Amino acid sequence: MTRKELFKNTLRKSVHAWKLINELPLSDDESLMLRHFMDQPGFLDLHWRMFVPAIKGQGTEEQKQKWLPLANKMQIIGCYAQTELGHGSNVQGLETTATFDPQTDQFILHSPTQTSSKWWPGGLGKVSTHAVIYARLITDGKDHGVHGFIVQLRNMDDHSPLPGITIGDIGVKFGNGAYNSMDNGFLMFDKFCIPRDQMLMRLSKVTREGKYVPSDVPRQLMYGTMVSVRQTIVSNASIAMARAVCIATRYSAVRRQFGSQNGGIETQVIDYKTQQNRLFPLLASAYAFRFVGEWLKWLYTDVTQRLEASDFATLPEAHACTAGLKSMTTSATSDGIEECRKLCGGHGYLWCSGLPELFAVYVPACTYEGDNVVLQLQVARFLMKTVSQLGSGKAPAGTTAYMGRAKHLLQCRSSIRKAEDWLNPAMVLETFEARALRMAVSCANNLSKFENQEQGFSELLADLVEAAIAHCQLIVVSKFIVKLEGEIKGKGVKNQLKNLCYIYALHLIHKHLGDFLSTNSITSEQASLANHQLRSLYTQVRPNAVALVDAFDYTDHYLGSVLGRYDGNVYPKLFEEALKDPLNDTVVPDGYHEYIRPLIKQHLRSARL
Numbered sequence: 001m002t003r004k005e006l007f008k009n010t011l012r013k014s015v016h017a018w019k020l021i022n023e024l025p026l027s028d029d030e031s032l033m034l035r036h037f038m039d040q041p042g043f044l045d046l047h048w049r050m051f052v053p054a055i056k057g058q059g060t061e062e063q064k065q066k067w068l069p070l071a072n073k074m075q076i077i078g079c080y081a082q083t084e085l086g087h088g089s090n091v092q093g094l095e096t097t098a099t100f101d102p103q104t105d106q107f108i109l110h111s112p113t114q115t116s117s118k119w120w121p122g123g124l125g126k127v128s129t130h131a132v133i134y135a136r137l138i139t140d141g142k143d144h145g146v147h148g149f150i151v152q153l154r155n156m157d158d159h160s161p162l163p164g165i166t167i168g169d170i171g172v173k174f175g176n177g178a179y180n181s182m183d184n185g186f187l188m189f190d191k192f193c194i195p196r197d198q199m200l201m202r203l204s205k206v207t208r209e210g211k212y213v214p215s216d217v218p219r220q221l222m223y224g225t226m227v228s229v230r231q232t233i234v235s236n237a238s239i240a241m242a243r244a245v246c247i248a249t250r251y252s253a254v255r256r257q258f259g260s261q262n263g264g265i266e267t268q269v270i271d272y273k274t275q276q277n278r279l280f281p282l283l284a285s286a287y288a289f290r291f292v293g294e295w296l297k298w299l300y301t302d303v304t305q306r307l308e309a310s311d312f313a314t315l316p317e318a319h320a321c322t323a324g325l326k327s328m329t330t331s332a333t334s335d336g337i338e339e340c341r342k343l344c345g346g347h348g349y350l351w352c353s354g355l356p357e358l359f360a361v362y363v364p365a366c367t368y369e370g371d372n373v374v375l376q377l378q379v380a381r382f383l384m385k386t387v388s389q390l391g392s393g394k395a396p397a398g399t400t401a402y403m404g405r406a407k408h409l410l411q412c413r414s415s416i417r418k419a420e421d422w423l424n425p426a427m428v429l430e431t432f433e434a435r436a437l438r439m440a441v442s443c444a445n446n447l448s449k450f451e452n453q454e455q456g457f458s459e460l461l462a463d464l465v466e467a468a469i470a471h472c473q474l475i476v477v478s479k480f481i482v483k484l485e486g487e488i489k490g491k492g493v494k495n496q497l498k499n500l501c502y503i504y505a506l507h508l509i510h511k512h513l514g515d516f517l518s519t520n521s522i523t524s525e526q527a528s529l530a531n532h533q534l535r536s537l538y539t540q541v542r543p544n545a546v547a548l549v550d551a552f553d554y555t556d557h558y559l560g561s562v563l564g565r566y567d568g569n570v571y572p573k574l575f576e577e578a579l580k581d582p583l584n585d586t587v588v589p590d591g592y593h594e595y596i597r598p599l600i601k602q603h604l605r606s607a608r609l
């Protein structure tokens, strides 16, 4: 499809999905499922996942009563317009202004510079009638920082932009189809007025007289919509990783290369230890991210209930966990999808493998909802704060509870003696805790050598990111272990999940061996025992690998991959796909007479000379 056709077709699908949701009707969970089967980014994502939650989280009761019924029936379509051309990560650096005019009781929205143009919001370019806009609030000449506003963008009769608004699509993005179904947009305001009651005023307010009443709750609640979406992105990472792994595992069982004895059958590539060493940790990650996603959903629900009761104590941890896990799982999944493409050899590069499009549509997850490095630095700040409070009498809780055992974890030596010890959950956990704590404490010690803490933080950014990643990996490993301790139906299933849990943990040790050795969390002998155990686990997973990806229950239609077909009938179907290509409509291609023939003739002429 051309971009226009793709965009229009996504509109058609979105509206059809919305119709089904209402007619059947579908529950919230079923609607989410439908979104996955629709399988294309579109305006519904931003409307439901950001516009509506932003009003719910930041609007007053009156604002919710006015706007939510319209939004819930999709009589208005909204998006989330925060990022600007000049600033995305640095939210406090946004430049759009919302100046209160007491004469008219309105805010005047203005884009003072080119860099202040909104740039990137999905659904903004062509579809949305409304947006939650983030702008600097100015009253009586004073800048109160960034706040949210509900703004109508387009005329409800003919969809034209309202006077004072310039709006459009930012252009083609990475990949052929992929994210190009979405109208990520730009927007500029030229002194555009909105009534005062369209500032989202649950947190802070502006009175009729123009007095600014600051929030008596943490202003970071304004970032709540991002926390909510980051949480869902972690479960989505599992879905995308599982999809790529399903394709690569099934194809690795079909594909044979080398190893024929006396003219016999060749070796299935899945039997090569190198293939297993690249593939099985990704299979394990798909399961691990699913379990940590379930736990994160619980954490998010818990913090939401606490916030409703004005208990803000766990907000910093919820922010650190959603930011860190969003970052870690999306980076691993993007890399994992690309690895699966390579695991499928040359055919993985074909569009019909399903992997190029999956990569193209997935990879921006490393950037949207917060650049992954910027988000890990938030985790690092949280860790540095926690370390600095050790010994102050305030016991670390939740995911940092292990830091409360700092005295032990800083000096303990791993008691792994034989390869099977690596199947002991307590020993594995302690190894990850020791590594994470030692990396965090080492950063804190290095930071303390700087007179200026912020300067020190800047200098140590790379180490801080590594420490944050170590902490996030510990969370994933520990939640996998907790899952195994709970009820899992079927002994066989539990054993398989145990194998995957240890593969997940031991491959991380292998991958980040430098961290584990340099922090003395393990010795080089223990590292080689871990490798030995890993190889043995691969052997145990191998006979069940295809069943473990079949368990994701993805239909062929959803996978969209010739290589990942359930029936394994890859080669005939690759031919079928190839023959469908428009280049094969004719035997002699268009352009032959114009370019190829004259070239060949010229060659023949010079040969004769």
Ligand SMILES: CCCCCCCCCCCCCCC/C=C/C(=O)SCCNC(=O)CCNC(=O)[C@H](O)C(C)(C)COP(=O)(O)OP(=O)(O)OC[C@H]1O[C@@H](n2cnc3c(N)ncnc32)[C@H](O)[C@@H]1OP(=O)(O)O
Binding pocket: 036, 039, 040, 041, 045, 046, 049, 080, 082, 083, 088, 089, 090, 091, 092, 122, 220, 221, 223, 224, 226, 227, 229, 232, 233, 236, 240, 315, 316, 319, 358, 361, 362, 367, 368, 369, 370, 371, 374, 378, 381
């Ligand atoms: C396979 C097919 C596809 C299938 C897909 C299926 C589903 C679809 C997927 C889901 C839909 C996704 C749609 C994506 C659309 C994308 C939308 C967007 O991208 S919206 C824009 C997102 N933008 C960002 O994320 C910006 C990133 N920046 C920030 O969040 C912040 O500014 C910052 C975290 C970098 C902090 O900056 P800083 O200036 O330092 O902060 P402040 O001074 O403002 O605050 C410091 C203080 O606050 C704490 N803090 C920060 N953030 C939060 C928070 N969210 N909650 C709680 N607390 C927070 C921070 O820790 C500091 O605390 P302190 O105690 O002072 O140290």
Ligand SMILES: Cc1cc2nc3c(=O)[nH]c(=O)nc-3n(C[C@H](O)[C@H](O)[C@H](O)COP(=O)(O)OP(=O)(O)OC[C@H]3O[C@@H](n4cnc5c(N)ncnc54)[C@H](O)[C@@H]3O)c2cc1C
Binding pocket: 046, 080, 081, 082, 083, 086, 087, 088, 089, 090, 119, 120, 121, 122, 179, 184, 364, 367, 368, 369, 370, 371, 372, 373, 374, 377, 461
């Ligand atoms: C597909 C897609 C959809 C999007 N949808 C929306 C949407 O609906 N609404 C919306 O408002 N926005 C949206 N965005 C914007 C998105 O949220 C931002 O692009 C994202 O937050 C990153 O910000 P940035 O582009 O300013 O990156 P930058 O911050 O400019 O990042 C550039 C580089 O600088 C590094 N960097 C930046 N700051 C630091 C630092 N302090 N320390 C160390 N390194 C740093 C980063 O790691 C990165 O390598 C979307 C983006 C994409 C790609």
